[in-house]
Amino acid sequence: MKKRRKNTMLRVGLILTGLLAALILLGCFWTPYDPEAMDAAAKFLPPCLAHPMGTDSFGRDIFSRVLKGAGTTFGIALSTVAMGGALGILIGAVTGYFGGVVDDILMRLGDVITAFPSILLALVVISLMGPGKKSNVVLALGLVFIPSFARVTRTAYASLRDVNYVQSARLMGASHSRILWLHILPNTRQVLLPALTIGFNNAALAEASMSYLCIGVTPPDASLGYMLSEAQGVFQRAPWYALSTGLTLVSIIFGVGLIGQGLQREKGGEV
Amino acid sequence: MKYVLGRLVMLAVTMAAVSFLTFAAFDLISGDPATAMLGTQATEEKVEALREELGLNHPLLVRYGSWLAGFFTGDLGMSYQYRQPVGELLAPKVAVTLWLTLLSFLMIVVVSLPLGLLSARYAGGPWDGLWAGVNQFCMAVPPFFTGILLSYLFGIVLRWFVPGDFPGLEAPGKALWYLVFPALAIALPRAAMTVRMLRSTVVAEMNKAYVRTAISRGNDRGGVLWHHVLKNALVPVVTFLAQTLAEIVAGSIVVEQVFGIPGLGRMLVASISGRDYPVVQAIVVILALWVVAAGTAADLLGRRIDPRLKIGGRV
Numbered sequence: 001m002k003k004r005r006k007n008t009m010l011r012v013g014l015i016l017t018g019l020l021a022a023l024i025l026l027g028c029f030w031t032p033y034d035p036e037a038m039d040a041a042a043k044f045l046p047p048c049l050a051h052p053m054g055t056d057s058f059g060r061d062i063f064s065r066v067l068k069g070a071g072t073t074f075g076i077a078l079s080t081v082a083m084g085g086a087l088g089i090l091i092g093a094v095t096g097y098f099g100g101v102v103d104d105i106l107m108r109l110g111d112v113i114t115a116f117p118s119i120l121l122a123l124v125v126i127s128l129m130g131p132g133k134k135s136n137v138v139l140a141l142g143l144v145f146i147p148s149f150a151r152v153t154r155t156a157y158a159s160l161r162d163v164n165y166v167q168s169a170r171l172m173g174a175s176h177s178r179i180l181w182l183h184i185l186p187n188t189r190q191v192l193l194p195a196l197t198i199g200f201n202n203a204a205l206a207e208a209s210m211s212y213l214c215i216g217v218t219p220p221d222a223s224l225g226y227m228l229s230e231a232q233g234v235f236q237r238a239p240w241y242a243l244s245t246g247l248t249l250v251s252i253i254f255g256v257g258l259i260g261q262g263l264q265r266e267k268g269g270e271v
Numbered sequence: 272m273k274y275v276l277g278r279l280v281m282l283a284v285t286m287a288a289v290s291f292l293t294f295a296a297f298d299l300i301s302g303d304p305a306t307a308m309l310g311t312q313a314t315e316e317k318v319e320a321l322r323e324e325l326g327l328n329h330p331l332l333v334r335y336g337s338w339l340a341g342f343f344t345g346d347l348g349m350s351y352q353y354r355q356p357v358g359e360l361l362a363p364k365v366a367v368t369l370w371l372t373l374l375s376f377l378m379i380v381v382v383s384l385p386l387g388l389l390s391a392r393y394a395g396g397p398w399d400g401l402w403a404g405v406n407q408f409c410m411a412v413p414p415f416f417t418g419i420l421l422s423y424l425f426g427i428v429l430r431w432f433v434p435g436d437f438p439g440l441e442a443p444g445k446a447l448w449y450l451v452f453p454a455l456a457i458a459l460p461r462a463a464m465t466v467r468m469l470r471s472t473v474v475a476e477m478n479k480a481y482v483r484t485a486i487s488r489g490n491d492r493g494g495v496l497w498h499h500v501l502k503n504a505l506v507p508v509v510t511f512l513a514q515t516l517a518e519i520v521a522g523s524i525v526v527e528q529v530f531g532i533p534g535l536g537r538m539l540v541a542s543i544s545g546r547d548y549p550v551v552q553a554i555v556v557i558l559a560l561w562v563v564a565a566g567t568a569a570d571l572l573g574r575r576i577d578p579r580l581k582i583g584g585r586v
Contacts, residue, residue, distance in 0.1 A: 008400055009403065116559070127551055131544060209525045212525060242419055
């Protein structure tokens with residue numbers, strides 16, 4: 001037997017994402033400073049021991065704000081994946097397994113919808129629901145991501161519909177729901193897990209972009225995207241503001257992207 | 272030929288569905304445009320007169336019909352915010368965004384095709400892991416962050432252009448030069464994706480039997496890659512590039528804001544914030560047409576490249 005190759009990508013991705021998630025979790029309960037507290041004496045301080053990422057034009061501690069903002073981005077991306085993933089997998093599983101006319105129609109529709117970039121769709125949905133609210137951002141992104149998850153799941157289920165172990169389960173009298181969730185679902189994980197990480201990244205990117213455009217998450221809620229739009233205006237005075245905010249966003253997406261890529265390699269290694 | 276017609280009909284049907292859904296959805300939420308245009312203090316008669324003038328008293332389908340007819344004759348209605356015909360408002364912006372998109376697309380193709388082939392050629396080499404990591408990193412950088420960095424580096428430090436001061440298309444040379452930087456910001460993550468996609472397609476193709484045969488007959492690897500593999504790997508790449516055209520437009524929505532470019536994306540954002548629904552509606556339909564047309568073009572091109580698709584075979 002060949003020894004399994006080290007999966008550096010997966011490992012680095014998990015460590016990076018784990019660290020960030022721990023920091024973000026910490027930020028939910030405790031930040032070094034109050035993210036909103038202004039301090040006229042500490043405007044535009046460059047990074048130092050007291051303020052690891054410096055301060056902004058109001059003397060607010062950027063590190064505390066980045067923690068809060070990253071929390072928002074992470075939370076929104078997670079809830080998008082949870083919502084879009086749950087509904088998408090449900091729809092994709094049922095249509096892929098049973099097939100028929102409904103399947104044909106839904107998948108044609110899915111083809112058309114997934115042809116559109118997710119940011120564009122999310123913008124349209126958010127303009128229909130009213131921009132600038134956190135709950136609307138989650139809802140819009142969740143809705144937009146359903147078709148892509150459904151499509152991936154559907155393909156996996158359709159290919160497993162008639163394999164031997166499913167047929168034997170059917171012969172033994174297992175119910176459809178048992179076959180769907182206990183027999184087939186665990187075997188689709190190699191396709192679904194990378195798809196979920198890609199969805200997470202797209203959602204994080206879409207949220208940050210919309211917040212940057214001031215139609216996603218807006219103050220008083222903290223958001224990396226909105227902070228970047230603030231930071232752009234004062235880039236010459238305080239380049240550390242944009243850099244620390246942007247690089248935090250990049251590392252979240254990079255970490256999860258590495259996990260997804262690593263998972264796909266894992267799959268490739270086994271086949 | 273029959274197939275081409277079929278695809279065009281499908282394009283028309285899709286666009287009809289998309290435009291109707293957009294129209295109905297914005298109609299549903301926009302409330303009463305007449306009140307929106309005149310303000311809440313307007314008298315009852317004035318509102319009623321404007322409603323009649325705008326044709327708001329007709330049923331939805333009739334209004335959709337006249338809007339659609341207007342779309343083809345270039346009459347897209349009036350903007351609430353600017354009190355200007357939407358068509359007049361959008362025409363120069365479409366041109367700007369089109370230039371930005373094409374420039375960015377060109378960059379992606381020129382950079383990622385050779386890089387993708389090279390990385391497929393040396394797949395499994397000692398630098399493979401590092402290369403994949405760099406690639407993944409490039410994909411993780413959001414265009415608007417790259418945009419901020421680029422406009423600082425090239426705009427403020429090197430003074431190659433003045434950020435926020437778009438010269439306008441009347442000076443095409445200067446305008447194109449200005450657009451190079453936003454196009455670069457959009458192209459970076461997408462080029463990384465294209466490289467990865469091309470790499471995995473070519474590597475999968477290189478593992479097929481015909482490649483082994485060709486190599487065993489004494490052809491060198493580079494020659495086989497160029498003469499045999501590339502053509503077979505091209506169809507999925509063309510499809511992917513069509514998707515890229517759509518994604519670039521989405522990227523430009525954000526990046527136009529970073530660089531202060533008066534394009535469709537910036538207009539879309541401003542109209543969403545200002546609840547200027549006729550404009551949002553028109554832009555959404557224009558962008559949808561762009562996306563669907565790119566997909567159709569890729570489909571038709573794919574059939575030109577790979578005759579097997581014509582007889583319904585699968586690649």
